[in-house]
Amino acid sequence: MASDALRISDSDDIDERTRPGPRWRLDTIVAELRRSRDELHNIRNDDPARRAPSREALGKVLDGLIEALFPRHYGQSDVDRETIDYFVGNTLNVALNGLLEQVHRGAIFVSREDASEQHREDATALVRAFASRLPEIRGLLVSDLRAAFSGDPAATNFPEILIGYPGMTAIIHHRLAHVLHQLGARLVARLVAEIAHARTGIDIHPGATIGPSFFIDHGTGVVIGETTIIGERVRIYQAVTLGARHFPKDGTGSLVKGGARHPIVEDDVVIYAGATILGRVVVGRGSTIGGNVWLTDNVPPGSFVSQASARSKSNDAG
Secondary structure, three states, rough: HHHHHHHHHHHHHHHHHHHHHHHHHHHHHHHHHHHHHHHHHHOOOOOOOOOOHHHHHHHHHHHHHHHOOOOOOOOOOOOOOOOHHHHHHHHHHHHHHHHHHHHHHHHHHHHOOOOOOOHHHHHHHHHHHHHHHHHHHHHHHHHHHHHHHHHHHOOOOHHHHHHEEEEEEEEHHOOOOOOOOHHHHHHHHHHHHHHHHHHHHOOOOOOOOOOOEEEEEOOOOOEEOOOEEEOOOOOEOOOOOOOOOOEEOOOOOOEEEOOOOEEEEOOOOOOOOOEEEEOOEOOOOOOOOOOOOEOOOEEEOEEEHHHHHHHHHHHHHO
């Protein structure tokens, strides 16, 4: 009997905890949130309510695209020459239809116009153009894969790099995001970059231009800004930052958007762990930037910049 009474008492407590009531003052909080949205902190300018792109759905789209690009590594290991094209076609069709939905959502979410059939047609054309670039993207990724294999003595085979290296995962996502960014799906491209950031700890803006045979070794903490331009056969290590030095403002004090403010890294450059390169500086072809260097000046081709040489140059300038 005592146990039955206890069970009833516990049940009553659960009901009391879950029952809506005055303990939360929900009516007041909801009214204050409405005032925040509509009056005090409005960010939507009375635009109609629209669904934003879904990061969860985009994650599944990305997984499908990567499976279609590398079906025997990320897809089904038992596909053979007779079935692989069927697998790739079906996987790609599902992924592109999912991408279409997210690109469409992204377009109308940031638009001031009412959603229309034109938005759907534009999204379809964009995804069709994106799909046509997939063979090109795969070619770039294979060049990145080969660069990782030749640049890392610990790498024993391509599959290890392709499915196990965070730097490779990050560059796969970036190659896809960069094309979406180029084609105008900038919100979706940014979300793809943030999915990669969450998965790898590597933050590459989708606007960054990166040449073939790019290798990020280890990779945690790498940051590459929007207007960065990276040439061919460049190798960087963990915690490297290619960032902006300052942010110009217009006459009203607002930041000027979109200006070139990140480094240009020419071909065959190596940048070691912890280096920070800021501003629209040029790191010349074939140069090596040592670990933990803080660099805000141009570097001639073929240079070797260490902490000591950077400090010496700074002292000479002072």
